Amino acid sequence: MRFLPVTHNALLVELADLDQTLALLASLQRHPPHGVEELVPAARTILVEYRASATRAETLVQDIAARSLTQGAERSDTLIEIPVHYNGEDLAEVAQILGITADEVVQRHTGSEYTVAFTGFAPGFAYLSGGHPSLNVPRRSTPRTRLPAGSVGLAGTFSGVYPQASPGGWQIIGTTPVAMWDITRAQPALLQPGYRVRFVDIATKNIAASAYSESAGGQKEALLANSSDGNRRTSVNDDFDVRHLSSASLAFARRAQKDPKPSGRTQHHLAAGHTALQVRATGLLTVFQDLGRHGQARQGVSASGAMDQAALKAANRLVGNASNAAALETVGGGLQLRSVGDNVVAVTGADAVLTLTTADGQRWSVPRYEPVALADGDMLAVGQPTAGARCYVAVRGGFAEAPVMGSCATDTLAHVGPAPVAVGDWLAVQPAPATSVVAAPELPPADLPTLEQEVVLDVVMGPRTDWFTPEAIARLAAQRWQVTPQSNRVGLRLAGELPLDRAITGELPSEGTALGALQVPPSGQPVLFLADHPLTGGYPVIGCVAPYHLDRAGQIPVGAWLRFNPIQPFAELVPESGASTS
Structure with missing residues (x-):
């Protein structure tokens, strides 16, 4: 093993091959070292994230180095069958690389069983190991800017299925109608580490159209029963291309601007006696954020959460909320909120002018980093920051927004979490507990980044x-x-x-x-x-x-x-x- 520094709360363990990686992962999962919070396995490495307050890198290195790699990971009894249309853009090229026919590529891909080695790149994206040993092809020299959801690809010795439309550099040999990721399922990721996987050629198998049912995401999910072997059978890296870094957030912004009610946040959904904040303008992008969605690496989901966690905690503290309550994160200026009923809010983060306009047209500036009382009909507007980039708006009692996978964080890359805030939304506010006490004003940070100073x-x-x-x-x-x-x-x-x-x-x-x-x-x-x-x-x-x-x-x-x-x-x-x- 090699142990490589990452940061003050993470290290990378490098091993000789995938078998050693999976053996170490199994050991760390059976007997987790004290203080470890997340394990992110890959082809030859495991990223170990830990609480710096609970353990030290040196302690973890000693623990991990002493572990035996002789006991491998146990295979799951769950077998997932994935029907595939073998019509991929790269099928002929893969055949040429391997010196065989396209039909032989399909036969080898469907003739062997795979195992979900690890997940990553995107929620529901599983790296499948095993398969025919000859299926070892390089990634494309130039990644495609967009691959449709369900694209089945090869890269190195791995096979995988893209769970959503995204850039990608794998060699695409087919497509599947099966949803790899569906947030409405109890377990959104269809493929979990350890699961066995078998690909089925739709063209040569008698799979009736009635075997498919429409899923919530508009894809078709096949459910094929197998009673012959007693196993449960369910049919049903790429690497992030930094050239398309802005596409996810731009898509979220466009959704917020084009769909006035993307999440059903209407006046009719407001519970009796609840107050609300009505969105009159969103600025460039306004989303819900909390402290993040931790512990979901097994499903290929990263933590997300507020970009400035200290500012989020301060906003909640000022209005008497728990530090992990969801707040609004808005980038740049332009957010406008009208109070429906009486509310108490606090705005933290970037240095931006805050303007309060009453229902009868009176207007004045209100301070950041202190509680602000809003009467029914009052409008709060966030101006363009002069320092920093993001403001956080918390409301006393907290927003009545439903969490997704245990968090209200909106992940703009993975498309996990609440929909972005849209013009016309009624953001319901929960009643504040009787013990909730607003805090005294705080001093804003004095060293926010600016354009003028490095x-x-x-x-x-x-x-x-x-x-x-x-x-x-x-x-x-x-x-x-x-x-x-x-x-x-x-x-x-x-x-x-x-x-x-x-x-x-x-x-x-x-x-x-x-x-x-x-x-x-x-x-x-x-x-x-x-x-x-x-x-x-x-x-x-x-x-x-x-x-x-x-x-x-x-x-x-x-x-x-x-x-x-x-x-x-x-x-x-x-x-x-x-x-x-x-």
């Missing part, structure tokens, strides 16, 4: 710093980087005068990526992964922003200039002598 972020070097030339490592800190317009909640796309050159130019197998990771695509221009980043990625990460600067990173406006301050040199984490890595 923003400095501390960086922990690793886990793939050694994939870059010494000149590139020095350049990361010496050169300043500008935040481009292709930036959003997924990450900040940066541009510098000179790119970061790699010393190792080979393909990196997909591996877990942490919040704050500085991933470097082939362009050499880094991307700083933020709240809605994908769980896994296939480009090397040169460093990771320190956890205490993540809130600051979430407030950086487009056009600002950054500098990175490495706080320690890159060095592998080495277990003390005596620890076994067998």
